[in-house]
Amino acid sequence: MSLKGKKILLGVTGSIAAYKSALLVRLLIKEGAQVKVIMTPSATEFITPLTLSTLSKNPVFTSFVNSENNVWNNHVDLGLWADAIIVAPATAKTLSKLATGFADDLLSTVYLSARCPVFFAPAMDLDMYVHPSTVNNIALLKSYGNHFIDAEHGELASGLIGDGRLAEPEVILQELEHHFSCIPVAKGKRVLITAGPTLEPIDPVRFISNRSSGKMGYAIAHAFAKAGAMVTLVSGPTSLQVTDKNIKRINVESAEQMFLKTQESFAANDVVIFSAAVADYTPEEVATQKIKKKGDNLTLDLKKTKDIAGTLGKQKRDNQLLIGFALETEHEMEYASDKLVRKNLDYIILNSLNDTGAGFAHDTNKISVIDSKKNVNHFPLKSKDEVAQDIFNIVLTHWNEV
Numbered sequence: 001m002s003l004k005g006k007k008i009l010l011g012v013t014g015s016i017a018a019y020k021s022a023l024l025v026r027l028l029i030k031e032g033a034q035v036k037v038i039m040t041p042s043a044t045e046f047i048t049p050l051t052l053s054t055l056s057k058n059p060v061f062t063s064f065v066n067s068e069n070n071v072w073n074n075h076v077d078l079g080l081w082a083d084a085i086i087v088a089p090a091t092a093k094t095l096s097k098l099a100t101g102f103a104d105d106l107l108s109t110v111y112l113s114a115r116c117p118v119f120f121a122p123a124m125d126l127d128m129y130v131h132p133s134t135v136n137n138i139a140l141l142k143s144y145g146n147h148f149i150d151a152e153h154g155e156l157a158s159g160l161i162g163d164g165r166l167a168e169p170e171v172i173l174q175e176l177e178h179h180f181s182c183i184p185v186a187k188g189k190r191v192l193i194t195a196g197p198t199l200e201p202i203d204p205v206r207f208i209s210n211r212s213s214g215k216m217g218y219a220i221a222h223a224f225a226k227a228g229a230m231v232t233l234v235s236g237p238t239s240l241q242v243t244d245k246n247i248k249r250i251n252v253e254s255a256e257q258m259f260l261k262t263q264e265s266f267a268a269n270d271v272v273i274f275s276a277a278v279a280d281y282t283p284e285e286v287a288t289q290k291i292k293k294k295g296d297n298l299t300l301d302l303k304k305t306k307d308i309a310g311t312l313g314k315q316k317r318d319n320q321l322l323i324g325f326a327l328e329t330e331h332e333m334e335y336a337s338d339k340l341v342r343k344n345l346d347y348i349i350l351n352s353l354n355d356t357g358a359g360f361a362h363d364t365n366k367i368s369v370i371d372s373k374k375n376v377n378h379f380p381l382k383s384k385d386e387v388a389q390d391i392f393n394i395v396l397t398h399w400n401e402v
Contacts, residue, residue, distance in 0.1 A: 002180040003173075004032030004393055005400040009082035009114075011107045012052070014042025015089040016157045017123040017166035022047060024088060024169040025055040031173065036078070037061070038107045040094065064106055075106055079113030084176060087111075088149075089123030089166045092134050099137040117179065121149040121172055126162030149175050184228020185396060191229045192269040193221050194262055194276035194308070196236035198255045202300065203287035211360035212277035214238035216325075219388035220273055221247050227392060232269065234261045236276055255279050255305035266312050271395055273323045274309040275349075277360070281305060313344035321398060323347045323391070329354060333368075333376070340370055347371050347394065357381050369394060 008028055012021045021037070028035045035056040039049060041063070049060035059066075061073050079085075087094065087107070094107070103109045111118065120141065128134060129151055142148060149172055154165045195217020200208040218240045221233045225246035233242065233249045236258065242249045252258045255278045266272060281302035291298070309324050316322055324345045326336035329352065336350040350368045351358045358366040358381070366381040367390070379390055 002177045005397050006033045007083045008033045008035050009085045010037045011087035012039045012043045013091045013094045015091050015123045017089040018043050018046040020169055027169050027173045040107055075109040076113045079110045082116045084117050085114055086119040088121035090120040092124045092128045095137045099140040119147045121167050122151045123166035124164050125156055125158050126164045129164040187228035189229040190269045191224045191271045192232045192265050193273045194234045196238040197277050198236045198279045199253045200279045200282040201286050202283050203291045205290045210277050214240050215384050217275035219384040223388040223392040232265045259306040259308045271321045275325050279305055309343040316344055321346050325349045328352055
């Protein structure tokens with residue numbers, strides 16, 4: 001959800017279409033946005049502040065001073081709080097005032113104080129909508145960099161048929177979602193991701209590996225890159241390709257190589273996601289020549305590989321976010337929670353081979369996310385691209401909360 005955690009300031013003005021603002025608030029809240037509402041005095045004649053306060057779960061602002069407790073409603077603070085302002089419905093009067101900077105109420109002063117994107121959804125009768133003064137005011141507001149959600153064609157309060165009807169709340173919501181989905185919300189962030197299997201050589205021909213395809217790690221890399229992050233992807237052997245210029249791919253084969261390359265980049269990154277399926281063991285000795293088939297049995301002496309997440313978890317710096325993966329077949333929650341603590345992770349992504357469609361080689365995955373406070377969030381089976389977006393959203397929510 002591109003609106004999750006976003007702070008939306010809704011301005012409601014004096015139009016019969018103000019009743020739709022209640023529906024818009026409900027949709028915004030459902031999408032995870034924080035909503036505050038400012039009403040012009042005339043708007044309160046069409047819908048009550050109590051209705052919008054109840055739906056938004058926040059007090060509604062109607063004037064410079066709260067009449068109940070005589071507290072000043074600071075227009076500057078409100079303008080700086082918002083990630084976006086949407087004026088819906090926006091009447092001809094409001095458009096005229098804001099186009100000329102005539103600040104005589106709370107909404108107009110907040111508009112002049114805001115540094116965030118501002119959206120207008122006009123609502124008025126058809127002749128008012130096409131009047132040269134309204135057309136000029138809209139053009140002027142657009143020239144300031146404001147966004148407009150065009151009025152729709154249909155039956156108006158006057159009984160006439162034409163342009164001027166407020167866009168439906170679903171349309172307004174889609175415009176906001178499109179706006180935020182196009183913003184590189186992770187711009188300036190550096191993300192390090194490990195992906196794919198490792199290959200532990202036995203001799204020049206044979207090796208020990210696992211069934212990991214790398215699809216999950218690559219999907220995560222593309223989700224962060226799409227949001228503007230600079231991604232370093234340390235990848236084991238896989239046929240997958242990188243398609244985003246924001247991803248720097250470093251190819252490795254063995255667990256030792258993956259550790260060294262991950263360690264090189266570790267300190268410089270804001271987020272580190274250990275999604276690779278790293279071999280736990282590697283041959284004690286690697287034969288320099290192909291091992292010939294002799295006898296009925298072959299014994300290999302194995303040694304533990306370096307615990308990449310565990311080792312680097314001890315080097316974690318303040319404000320660095322570490323995320324690990326746990327693929328389990330039994331005692332899933334117990335083993336994943338233990339791994340979360342031992343490796344000093346902030347989150348661990350658990351998936352189970354007992355879940356149909358999850359695990360290696362699939363295009364889908366089913367995850368549960370455990371955080372350092374032992375909160376658990378279960379997700380249904382989804383495509384790995386959708387799972388990657390869920391993981392990105394978890395990180396984005398974390399950034400917004402700190």
